[in-house]
Amino acid sequence: MTGAAGVFRALHHGRAPEDPLVLPGPWDAASARAFEEAGFPALATPSAGVAASLGYEDGATPADEMLAAVARIARAVSVPVSADVEGGYGLAPKELVARVLDAGAVGVNLEDSRAGTLLDPRAHADRLAEVRAEAGGELFVNARVDTFLRGGTDPEDAVTRARLYVAAGADCVYPIRVPPEHLPLLRARIDGPINVAPLPGGPPVGELGRLGATRVTFGPGLLHRAMVAVREIADQVRRSS
Template sequence: MHTPSASQLRKAQAFRDRHYQGDGFIIPNPWDAGSARLLAQTGFEALATTSAGLAFAQGLPDGAVPRDRVLAHLSDIAEATDLPVNADLENGYGDAPEAAAEAIRLAAQAGAVGGSIEDSTGRADQPVYDIGFAAERVRAAAEAARALPIPFMLTARAENFFIGRNDLADTIARLQAYQEAGADVLFAPGLRNAQDIATVVRSVDRPVNVLAGFGGMVLNAQDLFALGVRRVSVGGGLARAAWGAVQRAALEMRARGSFSYLDDAASGAELNAMFRPHAAPRP
């Protein structure tokens, strides 16, 4: 059995408590150790990995990174700062409920104090699992989480809106089934408008996570907190913003031979100061 460090125990309890105390919070998504350190020094209270951000950094599409590499990346993020880390575990890297359970156990071993399991299959012919089977997968993940020696926060994701199936009734039914199966946090990425989000929040009794900025959403964090949302993440948004900056810089150099993109670049002195050993997390 995984034996947690005192640091992981402390992070796990702080992460659980934060979902129920005070106002809602933003949990940004770094894609490597450096971005994790930057976000930690900016003052955020917790971090979450992003499957998309990791995949893009590997030159791969989202969902194409194998489990072992995902876990190594998770360990790097967890060790980079003294903040709690929630793991994006996609669909658990297998259809069977046992695969979802194993993903939770391995994520905790890698240093995570929370993790998400989604109901997306990755197959065009059946993009989401049948609701009953999806709930079985969440139940297995919840049982694995409860067996851990830390208060691990399990997030269950209903992917309908994220994959273009804008069925609010089915999404709510799924979230309610996942709640009954033992999920600690509920998440339906792809929700865009205040009415749908408020309806979801009213329909469940667990903390709700919302993905900000997806598909033209204009609601800010305070708007979402006012609707009852407890946690706001950005998924691959930060990584895509960084890639967008590199893309614009590359096009500028190629088309005009100019370098004005450097006007918005962080200075080497700032980055060196941020990453010096004295800025490392406490042991």
């Protein structure tokens, strides 16, 4: 698994600014196969997308069901899969790492807020350090930074958290919902890859890369687009019956 995680880690380095790593978010095995067949070198599961596919609200999926879904996705493809496990479901770092690895994932997303409230950044950095110590090189750790998601507007707050998380061993940081105009500052102040999700009406993938994104993920956005197509098909079937 260290080899697979190493392959995944290498995808984040040595990239041209206009060529960020694009990781689509599969919500089940079928979507994972479609993304692999399209030529993407790796995938990143979105917790909200998986939750919707299982009939749960975002944040309400039990750990067993989330990890079982990740395992089905990882088994269905030959490319590396990173798993969004939200806040870690209250699992101790040793158990969390073991269960993510058992599911076949080579990376993990961990967020720094709970129930809508930001966690203490130093305490969260300590938890990330424990996860890093348990995983060694076998997991790519993507530390989500929720300052903008929770209403913050000062990019310095995101920088402070991100730098703590990188120092604790995070391979990448994910300032979710970062306004694009703040990306150059974050790029200049953070020593490591930066994950960005496109905002509605915001810059396209290539421009996000030029602004400072190392990798681009989509959360549940691709599932939402697929569901629009499903509803259109359903309407066509209904009208023809």
